[in-house]
Amino acid sequence: MRFYIKALWDEESGVFYSESDIMGLHIEAETVEEFQAIMKDLAPVMIMENHVSKKDFSKKSILDMIPSIFFTPPSLGNAAA
Structure with missing residues (x-):
C-alpha cells in the first residue's frame, strides 16, 4: 500500500494544505x-x-498491510515557512 501526501502553500489563506490520495485526509497548518x-x-x-x-x-x-507514505514538502519558493 503506497500513499502520497503533498504540502502546498495557499498564499491567500496563509496556510499549508494537503493534497493526498488518502481518503478523508485533509490538513491545514500554519507551518510545515x-x-x-x-x-x-x-x-x-x-x-x-x-x-x-x-x-x-x-x-x-x-x-x-503496512503502508508507505511518501511526503512531498512545499518547494522553498512557495512560502516563507
Missing part, C-alpha cells in the same frame, strides 16, 4: 512542522479507517 505533526497523527488513522477492510486482515499478510 505543524503540518508534519498533524500528518503523522492523522495519516495512519485515515488509512486504517478508509483503505483497510476486515477482509484485508483475513486475506493479506501483515507486511502487505
Whole structure:
C-alpha cells in the first residue's frame, strides 16, 4: 500500500494544505512542522479507517498491510515557512 501526501502553500489563506490520495485526509497548518505533526497523527488513522477492510486482515499478510507514505514538502519558493 503506497500513499502520497503533498504540502502546498495557499498564499491567500496563509496556510499549508494537503493534497493526498488518502481518503478523508485533509490538513491545514500554519507551518510545515505543524503540518508534519498533524500528518503523522492523522495519516495512519485515515488509512486504517478508509483503505483497510476486515477482509484485508483475513486475506493479506501483515507486511502487505503496512503502508508507505511518501511526503512531498512545499518547494522553498512557495512560502516563507
